Amino acid sequence: MTKNTRQRVSTPENRLTYLERMLKALCTDLGPHPSGTKAYEKATQILHREMAAALPVAFRDRYLDRWEAIRPEIIHRSRRLSVGVAENCAGTSDAGFTGVITRLKKGGVPYGIVDAATGDLAACINVSNEVGFLPEYLVGEDVLSLPRFVIGLRDVPFVDLLVKDRAEVQVRLRVVYAPPVPTYNVVGTIPGESPEEIIIIAHADSLIMTEGANDNTATAIIITMLAHAFSGTRPRRTLTFLIPGSEEYGLLGAKHYVRRREAEGTLRNLRFVINCDSLTFGPNLWASTTDAGLIEAVKAIHADLGLGTDPIYSPDQEPWMNDAACFRPASAWARGINFNSRGYATLAANHTPDDNAANVPRDCAESSFLVLRELIQRMQDL
Numbered sequence: 001m002t003k004n005t006r007q008r009v010s011t012p013e014n015r016l017t018y019l020e021r022m023l024k025a026l027c028t029d030l031g032p033h034p035s036g037t038k039a040y041e042k043a044t045q046i047l048h049r050e051m052a053a054a055l056p057v058a059f060r061d062r063y064l065d066r067w068e069a070i071r072p073e074i075i076h077r078s079r080r081l082s083v084g085v086a087e088n089c090a091g092t093s094d095a096g097f098t099g100v101i102t103r104l105k106k107g108g109v110p111y112g113i114v115d116a117a118t119g120d121l122a123a124c125i126n127v128s129n130e131v132g133f134l135p136e137y138l139v140g141e142d143v144l145s146l147p148r149f150v151i152g153l154r155d156v157p158f159v160d161l162l163v164k165d166r167a168e169v170q171v172r173l174r175v176v177y178a179p180p181v182p183t184y185n186v187v188g189t190i191p192g193e194s195p196e197e198i199i200i201i202a203h204a205d206s207l208i209m210t211e212g213a214n215d216n217t218a219t220a221i222i223i224t225m226l227a228h229a230f231s232g233t234r235p236r237r238t239l240t241f242l243i244p245g246s247e248e249y250g251l252l253g254a255k256h257y258v259r260r261r262e263a264e265g266t267l268r269n270l271r272f273v274i275n276c277d278s279l280t281f282g283p284n285l286w287a288s289t290t291d292a293g294l295i296e297a298v299k300a301i302h303a304d305l306g307l308g309t310d311p312i313y314s315p316d317q318e319p320w321m322n323d324a325a326c327f328r329p330a331s332a333w334a335r336g337i338n339f340n341s342r343g344y345a346t347l348a349a350n351h352t353p354d355d356n357a358a359n360v361p362r363d364c365a366e367s368s369f370l371v372l373r374e375l376i377q378r379m380q381d382l
Helices: 012-028 038-054 153-165 213-229 252-264 292-305 322-332 345-349 362-379
Strands: 057-063 066-076 084-087 097-103 111-115 121-127 148-151 168-178 183-190 194-201 237-243 270-276 284-288 312-314 335-342
Touching (some): 012 038, 012 213, 012 362, 038 057, 038 183, 057 252, 121 153, 148 153, 183 252, 194 213, 194 362, 213 362, 270 322, 270 362, 284 292, 292 312, 292 335, 335 362
Parallel strands (some): 121 148, 194 237, 194 270, 284 312
Antiparallel strands (some): 066 168, 084 148, 097 111, 097 168, 111 121, 183 237, 284 335
């Protein structure tokens, strides 16, 4: 059965009720929710629930704020194998272990290393399609999975010999990672008739002393409202709604998501990148892009909707800022636009305890929703 939750946001009254409920859940009830905290983990559960209710594809995309491998080692007698490590894997104990390399029949990774003391699979080895090893980047359920070493084609004969002889090897991989509490992006997708894709982005994390209601939780709520608005439809272009974390701490969630798409080989599907940050500082949406066609499209939308606002346009400013900066590699083939807002005194509360749910101008959420919904519709034919 096709999901259809459009009724949740079908009228201004429904949208206001939805906004109030979500602001209470994400700001008033949770308080500050920086990435890597229990509060932020709860926020992603709430946002994922909304995405999953509306869209056929929705998931929490786990990532690490920091990951570092320290001297990976696989040694047979005195010979040290030339190995790399797949980023985001787990490590061994500090002391390492003695193991036996074996061939794996499932999972796509050709070799495993069985701990000689326990008999358990304790690590694995992948093979690059080059003479030497190439970097790998793990995503999804593979994050913090078994220690994963990577070898080049030139070392396959030696590894095969170790497998044949059931030779013992010494294995060690120390990994440093953070945070201890899992942290996530939230992603929802409506597959379109074409793999060509429109992605709309708004981060949900706050700083430590603030609910981050205007920067940027209210805007993340607008993203879930848009997901409900397009629920049950089949667009010509695929729609992806991305709510990343760690924007306030180095854009780490968006950086991970771009690397995920590169690892999956789908980054080139992007045709439009819409980044939204702090859309409730005032009723006047501020559009930044050097793409003249997108500027004209947004101007036409404002004219057609007759919202009575005074939009701001920066046609000489590149759109690759904030989380969108991580998508700059896609600028070679994708068109980008960045939205912010101005007009009310809420900007003065940014990054302070006063940036709370009570201080979110409700009219800004409504006007932003209307403009973005129309822009997504028109982008299907741009």
